[in-house]
Amino acid sequence: MSEELPKAYRGIDFLKVTEVRHWTDKTFSFRCERPASFRFRSGEFAMIGLENGDKPLLRAYSIASPNWAEDLEFYSIKVPDGPLTSKLQHMKVGDDVLLRPKATGTLVHDALIPGKRLLLFSTGTGIAPFASVIRDPETYDKFDEVILTQTCRELKELDYGKHLMEEIANDELLSEVVGDKLRYIGTTTREDSELTGRMTDWIRDGRFAEMTGAPMTAENDRVMICGSMAMLKDHKQLCLDAGMKEGANSEPGEFVIEKAFVD
Numbered sequence: 496m497s498e499e500l501p502k503a504y505r506g507i508d509f510l511k512v513t514e515v516r517h518w519t520d521k522t523f524s525f526r527c528e529r530p531a532s533f534r535f536r537s538g539e540f541a542m543i544g545l546e547n548g549d550k551p552l553l554r555a556y557s558i559a560s561p562n563w564a565e566d567l568e569f570y571s572i573k574v575p576d577g578p579l580t581s582k583l584q585h586m587k588v589g590d591d592v593l594l595r596p597k598a599t600g601t602l603v604h605d606a607l608i609p610g611k612r613l614l615l616f617s618t619g620t621g622i623a624p625f626a627s628v629i630r631d632p633e634t635y636d637k638f639d640e641v642i643l644t645q646t647c648r649e650l651k652e653l654d655y656g657k658h659l660m661e662e663i664a665n666d667e668l669l670s671e672v673v674g675d676k677l678r679y680i681g682t683t684t685r686e687d688s689e690l691t692g693r694m695t696d697w698i699r700d701g702r703f704a705e706m707t708g709a710p711m712t713a714e715n716d717r718v719m720i721c722g723s724m725a726m727l728k729d730h731k732q733l734c735l736d737a738g739m740k741e742g743a744n745s746e747p748g749e750f751v752i753e754k755a756f757v758d
């Protein structure tokens with residue numbers, strides 16, 4: 496970091512990128528160093544970005560790594576004309592990524608009251624905060640069953656989620672904690688695959704209940720939702736229809752939502 500950086504960079508950490516992985520032409524993930532003093536709760540987001548003249552270019556990103564991890568992982572969309580992602584997607588190992596070391600968010604255990612099943616509904620890169628939540632042992636302390644769903648347009652976009660599941664299965668410690676409590680259901684909407692259709696439709700027409708053994712209910716289920724505004728709206732309505740109350744950090748409830756951040 497240069498000595499002459501403008502004021503706007505005060506309090507921002509410069510972190511070395513340690514891994515970059517391109518999953519599709521629209522998505523990539525990367526890892527970077529974690530500052531020793533940076534704390535977060537699994538499921539939270541922080542502002543990350545790049546150096547950009549007088550003012551750093553920062554956007555909200557869900558942290559995909561769990562709170563105990565030694566490094567930070569992010570899963571990002573590539574928007575061709577997006578101010579940040581159009582540049583970020585070209586990052587290489589050894590480059591610097593900027594972090595404002597303050598995490599926040601609602602997709603956290605603190606915002607949910609106790610329940611039996613934890614349902615994590617995502618579309619696209621909305622899976623990122625759940626990549627964190629499903630690798631946190633607290634999740635399995637609190638719930639008997641954890642079901643992560645991800646709906647994407649094409650099959651290849653489900654690779655990140657499938658890889659996550661493999662990573663957990665291959666991790667000696669984590670796989671013991673997770674046991675057989677975790678399930679990933681990936682569906683596609685614009686390409687044929689084993690499982691097709693929006694999860695909202697699955698909930699409405701009974702496929703979700705059939706696949707998971709029970710319909711979504713306010714009594715048993717706690718829900719976290721992350722995706723586009725339209726997706727949040729529809730999933731939220733299904734939760735309200737089931738008699739659930741929206742939770743917040745200040746007042747925990749039965750479901751919580753957060754926009755998947757894109758630029």
Ligand code: A2P
Pocket residue numbers: 618619646647648683684685693694695723725726727729730
């Ligand atoms: P679909 O292909 O039927 O629109 P997007 O890239 O537009 O954000 O979509 C990502 C995935 O989310 C797609 O599979 C898309 O399905 C699905 N999706 C979009 N809108 C909704 C919604 N309102 N509720 C549930 N799923 C949605």
